[in-house]
Amino acid sequence: MPSPLIWNTDPILFSIGPLAVRWYGFFFACAFICGMIWMQYLFRQEAKNADHLEPLLYRIMAGVIIGARLGHCLFYDPVFYLSNPLEILKVWEGGLASHGGIIGLFLALYIHSRKHPATPLPWLADHLMVAGCLGASLIRMGNFFNSELVGIPTTGSLGVIFTRVDLIPRHPVQLYESIAYAACSFFLFWAWKKGAGNIPWRLTSLSLIMAASARIFLETLKTQQTAFALPVHMGQLLSLPFLLCGLALFLYTRTYKVLPQPPSANHATRSKKKGNR
Template identity: 75%
Template sequence: MASPLIWHADPILFSLGPLSVRWYGFFFACAFICGIIWMQYVFKKEGKNADALEPLLYRIMAGVIIGARLGHCLFYDPAYYLSNPLEIMKIWEGGLASHGGILGLFIALYLHARKNEETPFSFLSDHLVVAGCMGAAFIRLGNFFNSELVGIPVKSGFGIVFSRVDMIPRHPVQLYESMAYATCSLLLFLAWKKGAGKIPWRLTATALILAATARIFLEIFKTQQTAFALPVHMGQLLSLPFLACGILLFLYSRKKSRVF
């Protein structure tokens, strides 16, 4: 039987004096850079005003970070954070929820679209999800380097021992999710090349369906993050509304375009 890989990566990428840069922060930055480069390309190709990109970036950063933090606090441990509201501000101590980040992203895009008629909400959403799924893949790599969100134990030699957690071989579910979201991004890009970006909400719907389905399935291999009475994970429950929205948006876009 093959021996499992021992994973003992230092979560700190490098330090400069008192300043430490963590792998998670590096991959989080990669996610934003990926979005910036993609949207610059899209705006140039579509003849949009590039000056609108800077305020869009600031709104996206604020929406994602605030949404992810509030999502973690309110979805996973509301009793504690509502009793200690100042703890919500301590984002440096960790705790970001992807579902909250996605909600924050869509709110940021909506607010930006209201101030910029040239770029409708559907246009921003449909194009950003292409890079957004790749950004999610980067962030899961950050979770892997942090040895967090680890998978359930495996009985075979296949698996990874996250020695910062314990010495039990586990599913590298962070890598599973990263590969799944990267594949979603590739499929969305190919659909965009075929003209799906011209159909309002088509790419957004596809992204929600693919990403939510992947998350619901892969949560099976992840350790439970909350003390939950039901035989499902919080991540699965939170993914269901996104899946439903994706299906409804797909049906809406199909009806409006009158094509598959």
């Protein structure tokens, strides 16, 4: 049997004076950059106003970070944070919950869609989910480099010893989740190419079903994260409503008829150059 991987990577990527850039922050930033590149591509393809991209990015960043922070404080250790509310502001000390980030993301998209009706909420949510799942995959890589959210002990060949935690071989469940979310992103991209993006909420429903199902299953391999005892993992409890919402949305999308979409501005330009053959 192969020896387990010894993982003792420094969570700090590099330092400039008193400023330390962590691997987690690097992967978190990459997630936003991927989302921005993807949305820029979509805006060009569908000839939408590119001036709306910058406020969209700011709203998404604010929604995800605030939502993730509040989610961690209220879901995982509410007694401590409600007793010490100023601690909620110390984001730099760590503590972000993905479920809270997703809620914050949807609130940000809702606010943006209200201010810019040309990009309605279903369109924003559906198309952003393609990059969103990839972003979730990158963030889990950040958790791996941080040696956090580790798995339960294992005697299998996939065990990793996180020396910053202990000397016990554990499931690298962060990598399992990263692979699962990356697979979700590639599937959603394929579905978008096949026209699923023409059905409002279809891509959103698929992303919620797949990501929540993966999270519920993989939480069984993860150590308990809450400051209080639970019969199941908090991640499983929080994922269940997202799974049910995804299933309900998918059934709702079954009532839609796929309508032919007008060609994008780029496609129309190419057609003119070819003489509309």
